[in-house]
Amino acid sequence: MLSTDHLLEAYLANRPRFVSLATSMVGCTAYAEDIVQDAFIQVATAKKQGVVVFNPLAYLTTIIRRLAFDHMRAARRLVPTQIDHALLADTGACSFCPETQAGHRQELASIARALAALPPRTRRAFEMYRIGGYTLHEIASVLDVSAPRVHKLIQIALVACATALPDAEP
Structure with a gap:
């Protein structure tokens, strides 16, 4: 069992990897940065709630993947208008x-x-x-x-x- 401080340490140590993962999913580094920052907010929230995490890398990777999927779903709803x-x-x-x-x-x-x-x-x-x-x-x-x-x-x-x-x- 790891403390939530280990979550924060895992996040900071692997941030470039997380940005790379999110970029590969959404195709845009700027959006990937936003997704990784949103994941940090979720980690901070989990820390306040006293969540117990056994594998911080898997936990953070799951959060980032879910946020990236949410972003892709939202992007599909935006139908571009065909204007010259x-x-x-x-x-x-x-x-x-x-x-x-x-x-x-x-x-x-x-x-x-x-x-x-x-x-x-x-x-x-x-x-x-x-x-x-x-x-x-x-x-x-x-x-x-x-x-x-x-x-x-x-x-x-x-x-x-x-x-x-x-x-x-x-």
């Missing part, structure tokens, strides 16, 4: 033809109206992501929502922008 991002990026591109410039101005005005019609939090998430270059996690922290919710808000805004363009399909 190049179409939105090209809007307003510089050209020498006055007719093309007028067309671009009309497209930008349509997108501006579509964005103005969105709820403030949705518009802000979209602007922070597309214009400000913030990550989903940074936006989630600012808006005090989850990263999947930020993803959904950005999808809603992208659909609104694409629908506002005459030749685009959402």
Whole structure:
């Protein structure tokens, strides 16, 4: 029987191995780091509750695998919206033809109206992501929502922008 201090020692000694395991499962080091940190929180909770663990490596590996599976399940629920991002990026591109410039101005005005019609939090998430270059996690922290919710808000805004363009399909 091991004390919970041994859990913490096993976690710290094997952290790179755990990150590698989680990365191999979820395919992203940043998400893997989050998963390993969540595992640490569970270890700290177990320590407070006086959990008795005989094999700390197996215990921690199981926690990390379960968290990685949960992450993959959640990622499958996020259905990506099929929008041509190049179409939105090209809007307003510089050209020498006055007719093309007028067309671009009309497209930008349509997108501006579509964005103005969105709820403030949705518009802000979209602007922070597309214009400000913030990550989903940074936006989630600012808006005090989850990263999947930020993803959904950005999808809603992208659909609104694409629908506002005459030749685009959402």
